[in-house]
Amino acid sequence: MQAVTGEEMGAVDRYVIETLGYPGAMLMENAGRAVTERLLHYYHTGERFLILIGSGNNGGDGFVIARTLKDAKREVHVCLIPPEEKFKGDAKLHKNLYENAGYTWTSYDPIYFQKADIVIDALLGTGISGDIREPYSNVIEAITNAEKTVVSVDLPSGIPGDETTVPEGSLQADRTITLQQPKLSYYTYPARDYYGETEVVPIGIPPTAFEHTVKTKRNVWSASETANHWQPWAASSHKGNHGKVGIIAGSETMPGAAAIAAGAAVKSGAGLTTIATPQSVIPxxxxxxxxxxxxxxxxxxxxxxxxxxxxxxxxxxxxDTDGPEILTELIENFEGPLVVDADGLHQLAEMLDRVRARKHPLIITPHPGEMAALIGSSPRDVNSRRFEVAASFAQEHGIYVVLKGPYTLVATPEGEIWINDSGNAGLAKGGSGDVLTGIVLAFVTKTNNIQPAISSAVYMHGYTADYLLERGVPMETMNAMEMIQALPNSFREIR
Ligand SMILES: NC(=O)C1=CN([C@@H]2O[C@H](COP(=O)(O)OP(=O)(O)OC[C@H]3O[C@@H](n4cnc5c(N)ncnc54)[C@H](O)[C@@H]3O)[C@@H](O)[C@H]2O)[C@@H](O)CC1
Ligand SMILES: [K+]
Known part of the structure; x- marks a missing residue:
């Protein structure tokens, strides 16, 4: 599934309408009907709806939802936030259809919250820009105070489609019914927290519209992609077939990192694993x-x-002393896939010209702090534009970037992004990155298809944490060794 910004979704809409000749009002009808269908699925025991309508096309969707819910004999009250002369284009057309069907609306008054069970947020969609202005900020505050179940249309009002900081006073939804494609903000924090339970409903836009308009490919990588790219072992294989991997890891103060990364590589299919670590640490x-x-x-x-x-x-x-020389030598001379993580990343900032000159795959696995150090910025800045940072760094230096965090991103040298959708907060602790390094190394070795291998490794890392969580291991206690021990089980479920 492809994720888009608000601007890209707008461009897709224009292409569908202007080039393919689809009437905009038809898309709005499809959108409203798709949302109503989900509402009737979830709320079928006589709940009363209050639909709050803004002046843009998100409000236009609201009129279709109101009409089709009323057609289905549901109890619905409709409040317009702006004065009625503000409605234009398709939103105005659907306001007219709603009225022509004999249905009524009132101006907004907070009194209507009292007679509602479900508030439908059709205030602001992808057209939002900047801070939330009146009257919407006031209405959103009133929705919050009313403590009703809130269902947002497309996205929670205030939250933009693209990745950016969340405007103050954005609406916290219980459920969001997103139209056609997930928006980037869904995969970024804290915006994700505002969406609540989220699903995507189709509104009849054909794939060709995306192919013609959206330049940057950002797709979700999940269980099915991982299973489709699984590399089965041939019955005739021997240890040399599955790759001889080398792991340079560990030191006197951090021996565990070597054991964890290597343990994960061994359990993830590496044929032969050799660990380079100080002599004193080997035993x-x-x-x-x-x-x-x-x-x-x-x-x-x-x-x-x-x-x-x-x-x-x-x-x-x-x-400390020999690190930069070893890394330089590997970047310049090692002809297989090279994964650089943790302390290796600290030195990489000084070697970016060599990185660009390298002909063989280089994969970096930074968390936002390490990424920030590589681009000379702050973790906060990286987190506010994860997609942009990962894609541009990968493209500029011709490498694969695995930007860790919730929804880990894998960016390719071509600037494509794959969004991982497995994992939980149990991974946010020491040792978990070492497990990922081991799995990535095992998966990228002996394949020419680097991105699917990295994305599958990232998926399995997250999925193994989900597997443990589902079987009662609390996030707080989840650790790296448990993850490695659970790999056979999680592999069995996905492959
Ligand atoms: N053909 C289309 O374009 C379709 C659009 N659809 C809907 O249309 C939405 C996008 O519609 P629009 O582009 O009209 O925009 P929106 O409906 O998201 O919002 C535009 C309105 O918000 C106001 N606004 C913008 N920023 C604001 C701020 N910071 N504070 C307060 N008010 C602000 C604008 O003055 C304008 O009245 C989508 O999210 C989706 O719900 C769907 O109907 C499907 C078809
Ligand atoms: K909305």
């Missing part, structure tokens, strides 16, 4: 990952990477 890590072989990091690193099919570098390395 501790080996006690946890007996399947791996070991390489003292003090040795010449070229003999470590030369025969590998994929390398990950960074978890818990601390990387």
């Amino acid at each position: 501790m890590v080996a006690a946890h990952v007996p399947e791996a072989t070991y390489f003292p990091r003090e040795n010449e690193i070229s003999s470590f990477y030369e025969n590998k099919d994929g390398i990950a570098v960074g978890p818990g390395t601390g990387f």
